[in-house]
Amino acid sequence: MANEALRVAMAAKGETVESLAEKVRVDPKTAGRWLTSGRIPHPRTRLAVAEVLDRDAAELWPEPFRRRDLPWFRPWAELEQDAISIRSYQPLLVPGLLQTEGYARAVLATGGLLSAAEVDQIVAGRLERQEILCREEPPQLVVVIDEVVLRRPVAGRAVMAEQLAHLAAMAQREHVQIRVIQAEGPWHTGLAGPFVLARLRDGVEVAYLDNQLRGQMVTDGIDVASLGRRWESVTGEALPCRRSIALIREVAQTWI
Template sequence: MSTSPKPNSKNEKWALFGAELRKHRKKEKMIQDDLAEATQFSRSLLSFTERGERNPSHNLAQRCDAALGANGELVRYWTYMTHAASPRWFRDWLEIEPAAHTLHTWQPLLVPGLLQTEEYARAVLRGKPGVTDDEVERLVAARMARQAIFARVGPPMLRVVLDEGVLYRPIGGKEVMHDQIERMLIGFASPKIAIQVLPLALGVTTGVLGGFVIAQIQGSADIVYLESALNGQVTNRSEDVEAIQATYDTIRAEAQSQHVSIDVIREAAKTWI
């Protein structure tokens, strides 16, 4: 049975989720011990969650939803609440990303959010000056929620071009990097995910100033998300999209094939043993 970390101070937003969870539990005439047994989460964690003192994981929301016969209501509520935790400038992208049939991304510095492990994401988000532990946990939960698009029927295609330096940047330490690279290697097993590595030795400078994502949506013009040191930007201006597409095509043409990239990532994994 999953154990519980120490609780956070009460968070009003997650207290609303806790109240929703409690409502469904009581509707099914279950006590917390019953729900703990059904979900394999500890009673203390469920108690903290109902009081809004723990940020619930997507897994917890899914298991509770199934155990209580909530027909997806708890998962939908959890998704809404985690998206609300994201910065305002990112919320437009949260509507675009799940609507895309294909996502193309170039990342010169970090593993893309859709492939990040929870600990890698946590290490990245802790780097923001002045961020609190509670803010980090809310943002991690929101990032993990985005990855649920791969578990749905008809998930999008994800095409990633990654700078080789990302594989050797010690985000969070050896254990975190080891697990993160293993996560990417697992991604190769999915026909919906492709990863190509741009070799450091080539000295390519195209795209080094920032990462981006191109979303392709059926019946719509392509939309681009541009990363920056302050805020991201979402745009569908044709001149901006065309410029980003040209940049992406240039980078991808220099990247290793997926077959070779697997070997490159496996070699990098040895660094973090």
């Protein structure tokens, strides 16, 4: 099926298949297929095309964006699907890719800032994202968390026990590593805030930062490199994987 929305957007900007292909660094034949056969490019390419055409990527290719994530989070969720490795540091919460449904629901419902319908929507989107860890060729996931994540009661004891048991189980998978920074350790650079680094199939690395209002995707090479140095710093503070798993299981017993 031809992509009429893309054709109209290109015409409005005076872009040809050849000029668009050059700007987003793909072969003209590849760009031509987006128009004539409705092929959907990789997430990072979709974002690049949308920027050139000054349109929303979801307007040009709505199918991949029919997700239940928050609108501002969807571009990152799309890139996450194309990642071959993901490195996540979280000082306060279990990362979304490793949250149980009960834990995720408790986090989102805290404070009554979201309606029940919004909580349901975001939880569903979060669980959908986790499917990348179960596919035939999953990304390598390396997570560093602070010990306080294991000990702070996000919900009832049963939810916490289930969440920590899930972490220990996921850490047994070959493509998942979970490392813990002990609470007795000194202040470290990671405590300035959470961040995620993702390496895509074409070798490009991107990052994601979260705050109280919304997330921010980082594509500037200098900024991504800076976060890479912070990653090396926080991993240097963390326990090795086996000792981390042992600590997770030890704390899990306190929630039973």
